Each structure stands twice: as C-alpha cells, then as structure tokens.
Amino acid sequence: MPRRELKHPDQVGAWLDSWGRRLRNPARMILIGSGALLWHAGQKGLLAPLDENSMDVDPVTEDEELVELCYEALIGSDFELEHGWHVNLMPREVMREFPEDWPGRASRADYHLLNLVVPSVQDLMVPKLKRGEPRDHKHHAWAVRTGLLSGN
C-alpha cells in the first residue's frame, strides 16, 4: 500500500530516481517547495518526517520528456492515485520569488539522465515565509529542528 502523503525524505529521492530512469534524454529540473526541503533532508540522511504533510512537489522544467512526465502526474492523475500526492508543475517565473543570486547557493545532483537543481534551504524558505501560512511556519520550524536551517 503506497503512502498516502508526502512527508518522508526518502520519498523524494525514490521519485527522482524513478523518473531519471525513465528519461531517454538528459533533462533538467529545478525543485522547490516542501519536496525540495525533503530532498535536502534526504541528502543529510535525516529520517524526520515533515510536521505537516505535503500534497505535491513543485518542479520547474522546460525539457519535453520531463514536461510530459509532469503533465501525466498533475492533480487528479493516476500518479496521484498511486502515490497519494501529485506534481504541481511550475513556470520559470516562479523563481522570481527567490533571491536573485539563488543559483550560486543551490545544490545539484544527477539521477541517471535527470539533472536536479535545488535552491538552498535558506532560499527555499524565502517564498514560504513571504506567504506565511501556518504550514509554511511549521515547515520552517521543522527545518530548524532538524538542523537543515539555522534558527538565527
């Protein structure tokens, strides 16, 4: 039975690995949002689940094969039925909500043919704290508690 929510760091890595294996050509993805926080946690080997579950991941991509995978996994898709969360494809303009120099602090990783770029935890928090919904503050508190983010 698949998990019905996105909250564990290893779920993001498993999803990226699965999609990377399906690509036939190199493709680039920028990952933002709580899925990106979970990715950072996974990189550090943390097991702590998010305090408040996420319903989706937020990738930015303009590479055709990856766009098609995202399009098949939107809200209400079979992907969501299987995983319990969906893919919320974002346009490149969403990166305007981040500090201009975010690429210099970003992390990068390759999952087979998938080249992943993830803004730093500090940068990921900028649009979240600007939005300031209760779940955003919970995610911030989680990042501080797990040591992903300094509490200062």
Add this chain to the structure above:
Amino acid sequence: MPDAMLEKPYEYWPYEDLARLRSIRILWRNPATRQKLTAHWSDPRHPYREGYLAHRTLITEVLESREDDMELDRGLRLRETSLRCVVRQLPPVFGQFWNQDSHAQA
C-alpha cells in the same frame, strides 16, 4: 497572488495556468506528441472531450500561434475571450489511457 508580479498578459494568472500553457506548448511542438494529445483529448473516455471539441479550433490556434502572447491575448479579447480563458480549456491527461489506447488510436 504571487508577490513577484508577473508581466502582462500573465500578471493576474496563477502560476499553474502559466505552467499549463508553457508545458502544453512544449509538448505540442513535437508532431507525435501533438497527435497523441489530440487523440487523447478526443477520446470518448476523456471527461473533458466535449469541452475540448467545442473549443478545439481556438485551442489549436493558441497552441500553434507564433504571435507574442500580448498580441495573441489582445486579439482574443476582441473576440470576447482571452488567452487565459483558452488556457483554462486545455484538458489534462489521464494516465490510464494516455499511454495506452490513445497512442494506438493516434
């Protein structure tokens, strides 16, 4: 509304709508995927089939347009619609038959 204001004609669009326009345009550029999309959206099992068929001409026009989006939106508004209205008519895909039957029918 995002804090970082989008440029016209997208300035009041949710990011999801802009992503939908961009992503389907990317898919539409590939003739095989374009054929697969039109077959899928026209499939009798697709819940938005009727809406797609009703707006098919306009949808095709928008996806194939080489005009700047500002100009495209201006022209559509003269016809009592808008670029965003057409984007909202772009149907999703359903995996159960997106990768199977529709492809065979295309």
